[in-house]
Amino acid sequence: MRKSSLFPSLVLLGSLSLTAACSSGVPASPGSEPGDGPAGSSPANGGHTVDPARIRGLEIVTDSSEHGACRYAASYPAVPGAERMTSAMQKDVEQRVDTFRTGSCEGDAAAEGSAELNISYEFLAASGDVLGVRLTTRDGSAAGSGLSNSTYWYDGEDQAARTALDLVDEASQDDFVSALKEKLKSREGVDAASLDGILDDPANRTAVVDDMVFTADGGLTATFDRGEVGVPAADQYVVTFPKTAVAPWLSDFGKRVQRQTGRPSGGLDLGATHEPEPSVPVETASEDDTTDCAQVTCIALTFDDGPAAPETATLLTYLARYKARATFFTVGQNVAAHPELVRAESDAGHEIGNHSWNHPDLTGLTPDEVRSQLERTSTAIEAATGKAPTLFRPPYGAVNDTVKAATTLSPVLWDVDTEDWKHRDAAKVARTVIDKAKPNDVVLMHDIHPTSVAAVPEILRTLTERGFHFVTVSRLRAAL
Structure with missing residues (x-):
């Protein structure tokens, strides 16, 4: 994994269906996944959104x-000063990725090849001396959603990473868990007799809550993943306690x-x-x-997944x-973290396209989810540059009629794939482009990889000597 400034993320959670689940005492619906709510929906914490661009020194792994x-x-934030928390996220993310790769990317599973893993994040709090992050994982190789x-x-204050249960004072955790069990026992799909075994063991309790x-x-609000406290078919369960109820339980950290x-x-x-x-x-x-591509030889370099700091700034140079x-x-989510880099891209005459909010396979989403992924990203781009994008590149190049019908943006794929995500070798990436480049080609690269950025000077020098002109996709298309 690598670090690059980002954000993330400000993944806005809290769809209307999740809010309803919290208030009505029913399991959250599958459609209430974090990050899939429409632009402008409430954040997960129900309070103020966190602007990641204001977090000094923010990086993304x-x-x-x-x-x-x-x-x-997969992505998660690294905030200066919170290295212990970053280590905890790193351990969990790497374990999930390794498990997915072992189970879905080797042997017969790889031959069947349709699963996808997406790990994104959002900030829950980033103020004073507290920081909170939620990681959201969708594993296509797992059962159900x-x-x-x-x-x-x-x-x-204590320079310590905390778990969710650390919001509750240690002396009050038994009372808090008892109250959780009382609320859960009445839910459809919950086996009341099994809750004691699930939640009474302190080690298991920390993993479940x-x-x-x-x-x-x-x-x-406490949210339980599918199958943790009820039958898998019941999906997520959400329990909310009012302020007056939780006041006696909170730790000093929880109060802050x-x-x-x-x-x-x-x-x-x-x-x-x-x-x-x-x-x-x-x-x-x-x-x-x-540049008139009808008169000269043109090629379009495209860079996905950014912006990233410092790689994107180096590339612009x-x-x-x-x-x-x-x-x-x-x-x-990266645009939200580094609007200044996107603005610099635009000011330098480059074209800004849409690559979704957090890089899911759009063909696996509903039309509303596709619109949310693209519209939120277009809004962030326009806020940074003053101009709305007209092009989008679907993650993994996966596009179908449903995706096309959900947006007015024009899809862009590629002619030359450098596979720079796999070959972290600047010389190999440069040689791939140089050897395969033909007039009017669209080249796929990623500006989140230092090795890819390091390959660019050799690409520019060699192809310029061969008479190529480097233009945007829209300028290239205008001549075709």
């Missing part, structure tokens, strides 16, 4: 595979999280000793591109030196 039989995209959530917390967030009014969730104090201070400086390109070229134009297919 990413790992992905574009292989048709082994598709996965394959949806699971876990929350991770960091206590800047691993997704808790505060609501805007100070209440506490409750306060910073409902009324953020502003800045985040976890006592970090070093915060990376914002990444900006050294050189830019902003003059209009007047390389492109400027050759007055080359490119098209960036950006991931919405």
Whole structure:
């Protein structure tokens, strides 16, 4: 896995169906998956959204595979000062990815090849001395929806990573769990007799009660993944306690999280000793591109999955030196974290395209989910650049009639696949492009990989000497 600044993420959770489940005492519906709610829906914590662009030194750790039989995209944030929390997320994500790769990407499973793993994240709180993150996993190789959530917390005062149960005082955890069981026993699909065995053991309790967030009014919501406390067919269960009920149970840390969730104090201070400086390109070229691809040999370099810091800034510097134009297919959660890099791309004359919010296979989503993935990303791009995108690249190149019908954006695939996600070798990536490049080709690369960015100067130098002109996809299409 690698680090690059991001965000994530600000994955806005909280669809209407999840809110209804919290209030009515019924299992959450499959459609209430975090990150699939429409743009503008309530955040998971029911309170203030967290702007990841305001978190100083934010980085994102990413790992992905574009292989048709082994598709996965995983990301989680790394915040300066919260290294212990980052380590906990890293351990869990790497374990999930390794399990998926072993079970779905080898032997007969790989031959069948249709499963997908997607791990994304959102910030629940990032204010004062508390930080909260929820990781959302959808594992296509698992039974049912394959949806699971876990929350991770960091206590800047004590410089310690915290679990969800640490929001509750240790002396009150038995009372809290008893109250959980009472609420769950009346739910359809829950075996009341098995709850004691599931929740009474302290070690098992921490693993099961691993997704808790505060609501805007100070209440506490616990969400249980499919099959954890009920039959798998029942899907998720959501239990919410009002502020008055949880007040006697909360730990000191829980009280601070409750306060910073409902009324953020502003800045985040976890006592970090070093915060990376914002990444900006050294050189830019902003003059209009007047290249006529009907008269000269053109090629379109495209870069997926960014922006990433510092890689994207370095790439912009390389492109400027050759007055080359490119098209960036950006991931919405990364745009939210680094709008300044997307703005720099646009100001330098490059084209910004849409690559979904958090890189799922769009063909596996409903039309509403597809629209949400693309519209949220387009909104973030327009907020950063002042211009709405007209192109989109479907993750994994997966597109069908349902996806096309859900958007007015024009899909863009590619002619040359560098497979730079697999070959982290700058010389190999450069040689692939140089050897395969033909007039009017669209080349697929990723600006989240340092090795891919390092390959660009050789590509620009060699192909420029051969008479190629580097243009955006839209300019290339205009001449075809």
